[in-house]
Amino acid sequence: MPGERLRVEVEGRSLELSNLDKVLYPDAGFTKGEVIDYYTRIAPVLLPHLRDRALTRIRYPNGVADKSFFEKNKPAATPDWVRVETLPAPGSTKGRETIDYVVADDLPTLVWLANLAALELHTPQWRIGAHPDMLVVDLDPGPPAGLRECCQVAVLLRDRLADDGVAAYPKTSGKKGMQLCCPVAGTQSADVVSDHAHRIARELEGAHPKLVVSRMAKNLRPGKVFIDWSQNNAAKTTVAPYSLRAQPVPSVSTPLTWDEVEAVAADGRRRLRPYTAAEVLTRVDEYGDLLAPLLDGGPELPTR
Structure with a gap:
């Protein structure tokens, strides 16, 4: 009743x-x-x-x-x-x-x-009373770009972050985009983390101008992937992994394997879509928590 x-x-x-x-x-x-x-x-x-x-x-x-x-x-x-x-x-x-x-x-x-x-x-990207222990970038595709282009940019970001000794872990946003989550030392301010993400976004925009944009102006985004480095700002939050999203179906912000991301990035016929609650429970049974390494901490970011 x-x-x-x-x-x-x-x-x-x-x-x-x-x-x-x-x-x-x-x-x-x-x-x-x-x-x-x-x-x-x-x-x-x-x-x-x-x-x-x-x-x-x-x-x-x-x-x-x-x-x-x-x-x-x-x-x-x-x-x-x-x-x-x-x-x-x-x-x-x-x-x-x-x-x-x-x-x-x-x-x-x-x-x-x-x-x-x-x-x-x-x-937020930090625990209560602490400095950020994650660097997060949001990958937001401007139509007609979609999740395939997000995967391509995610691979570029992963490889660039690796140059700084930083590991990156991908997840869907549960809507149209993706996020990369990177464990960091938790000893540096939000400004340092945000500046580092911004610098890398600008580098990739310079190297791949037809695919990547690092500036927030909406008119620059069609057909490209906006790397939103501002997620690391003290006033920002990011949807938690495994959270439901308000979509027509109960989609979930879903951790991904790099094999999945690379396969979609390389093959235009492959598709990546938001996973539903039931599918995510099945994935966890298969993979466990793909984002568990985020809980173990990471390196300090280089400053220049």
């Missing part, structure tokens, strides 16, 4: 789930209950990437075809067992000096957020 509530125990925490039959992805008939089930099953590989990071959510209380809202501050009636951290709010559009962020360190918090229809989970 509409409005029906279900009391459950999750790792010793009592939660009340509601409207489990509500369809949040109308084109796929994917319900809130299935969203909660996905986040519960993906939690072993997702939670390590959320742990100790301030969490921004995008909520879709009436599904992806209806209105959404960004949520950084803790919601009303947040349970007292949910971890909340009060942190500075760089770039706040509401003039706040601080925000009370939710931190999803455990499965009960993840289930509670899924029950609030927090479909998309976004995190």
Whole structure:
């Protein structure tokens, strides 16, 4: 029945789930209950990437075809067992000096957020109280460029970053683009990380001007891949690996193997598309967490 509530125990925490039959992805008939089930099953590989990071959510209380809202501050009636951290709010559009962020360190918090229809989970490139431990670049194709061109640029970026001793790990955005995530030492400021990403983006634009653009002007992007180096800014977040996205189907920001990326980059007949929640669970059974190396730290970036 509409409005029906279900009391459950999750790792010793009592939660009340509601409207489990509500369809949040109308084109796929994917319900809130299935969203909660996905986040519960993906939690072993997702939670390590959320742990100790301030969490921004995008909520879709009436599904992806209806209105959404960004949520950084803790919601009303947040349970007292949910971890909340009060942190500075760089770039706040509401003039706040601080925000009370939710931190999803455990499965009960993840289930509670899924029950609030927090479909998309976004995190910064650093843990609370620390410097960035990741360099992230977003690859945004300007039509008619698509995921194939993103794969070509991803390979170029991987090889250039390797020259600096930095390993890169690819994932889909869950929408039209890709991201590369690179573990770094966590000893340098966001400005240093952002400047390094910007410098490499400019280098690749100079070497491959028909494929790559590093400048943000929209009129420069058609047919090229924009390397968005600004993801490393202190006010930015990036969709977390394994997060759902608000698309017609329940697509997921999905870690990829370099073999997959290289195959698409080399062969115009091969296609890379966003993977769905069910497909990602199957991939994790096969591959484990392809982004696990991000959790182990990386090198300092060269400065010049």
